[in-house]
Amino acid sequence: MDEVDLTDRAEVQGDFETGLNADDQLELRVWLRLLTCANLIERNVRQNLRETFDTTLPRFDLMAQLDRAPDGLTMGALSRRMMVTNGNVTGLIDRLVTEGLVERRPAPGDRRAQVVRLTRAGKRAFDGMTPAHADWINEMFKGLGRQDMTALLRLLAKLKQSLAEREGQEK
Template identity: 60%
Template structure:
């Protein structure tokens, strides 16, 4: 355990009474604020996708992955990139096949695997939605100037590393 630096003592004194070593309220507040930001943005994107394009966010996300992979992706690859379970992707693909946005073909080299790719319809619709989506996101971050956005980007990069380290540490 490090003892607090002089700067930390000052900050402590400024913010509140002496801090005991077990207290992690600041980290908790940070997490709650992070969650609030994400929930707000995600909720608004969901709402607009639904309202203007009658599509759900998970379907949009799946199409986004396929748009970046012109040769198609297997269900496993999709599941890994989307950070969701395999069974989840099975259902999403099923519904997107029904609506004609994606197509499945069995892999030539592995009869277990299926390659999923966007249909022409799927690609065209996705491109339209993606353009609007990009505008929406930019609009929501517009209140932040460019330099703060870059600071935030950097700090979130460090956060991601920190979290991954904590997650993989206890496996």
């Protein structure tokens, strides 16, 4: 039997980089590896949030933003911070309001805007999740030393800067 083996045994647990050549452009390799790491972390957090607290990552991210802004945020500020569209935030907030975790009220002085903030229950729920969340993240970064992390933080800052510059240009 010399048929092609479609199960591709070399790829037991592939990712975006699988099949990429070492002589491909460095930039692409960095980007794909970055994406792989982000996906692995996201997947882990998502699963933990579901199993431990029966909630979702977008809900958690949104609540984390509100937790850091005790005076509340407008819908627009929220969507900028979460880097998602306005419409997306509208839907998420709708659901969180229904669940009683978030409250929406008209912004003083601007009848177009809404200010959103955590309710008492929302704050309580979020505080209950924070420690476990921190543990998960810490656990995932266990393989990196303090030096590694500061180096990584610095390089990512530089990349972020490089990315932010070309955001303004747009068109």
